Amino acid sequence: MQGANLAQISVSLGLVEAAEMDEMWSFVQSKQQQRWLWHAIDHATGKVLAYVLASHEDVAFLELKALLKPFGITKFFTDGWGAYQRHLDEQAHVIGKSNTQKIERKHLTLRTRIKRLARKTICFSKSIVMHDLVIGLFINRYEFGLPV
Template sequence: MCLEYCLNWYDSSHTVKNGKIHNGKQNFKCRDCGRQFVQDPQNKIIDQTTKTLIDKLMLEKIPLAGIARVAGVSETWLQSYVNAKYQNVPRQVNVRAKKKGRLTIECDEMWSFVGKKDNKQWIWLALDVETREIVGVYVGERSRDGARGLWDALPAVYRQCAVSYTDFWSAYNQVFPSKRHHSVGKESGKTSYIERFNCTLRQRVSRLVRKTLSFSKKLENHIGAIWYFIHHYNAALLV
């Protein structure tokens, strides 16, 4: 009997209005079984123009709920779209070819977290001083393994030739070649470019803001969001 009422909601006293769905259509609820439904439900086709807009909004400091409102899509569909997008982001840097010779990089590590602040995920970054490209990325612990991950992420020409400037974190000394590594303080100005990029990253990626409701719940999405922005950042330098 309840199914009959649900199917004939328009002349049933067993249904009540229950807010609206993401596209503004009236939502109804059955008092007996709790089933929710809308009149004339339709599967919305998300066109490429909307997807292109979403791709751009993902590069700004906007939470997914905000993107869903702006683009007029459901949060469920958007989360699925973002998951697939981040999963397919390449996990290696795409930079201009460099000849062997004197190269200089600045390196730094930036705090972030996934799920809860006790689950710290440090973002290790290396920046080419001349081109301003991000040439190394690693997300993990703030330990020797993290420094090793950053070193392994560098293109071969940087591992062979680059002089590196870092802060005084001891992990760098354990991994980077001592003859080409210099530990310096902020007052030296030798790490100013990478520190400025850290600020840019926090300002553009909402899940990296220190006090945020947009924090990552999945490590894969956290890493994917960082790589997604870095690929965009490096590509913009070529324009």
């Protein structure tokens, strides 16, 4: 790229002992076309580890789980959604709201800053591509400090 000032991006993965995982509902064009943000954060620091924008199906959770594998997570805190119970080891899975407060707080921040995620809004996406781009770009910029 001629004349462009490209920043160096370095990636380092550390081990994460415990993670909070949750999913967040939104829609494209109408409430019948649901879109879900599945994401996981480090339980100790609250930093986002990975996210997936997809449907509310087990395959989306499995994609998120695959993204988390390099972190070596030994304990997962979630709500009682069935996909978590079906695909997480019982010994590593803790169900309950008391250990998912950081990720629920992150949901409030996202709903406040991205109107497409608000429960009652007149701001919505007309295509899945634009919906995922807007949310993905915001998360990458806000959580990872990546240039857009």
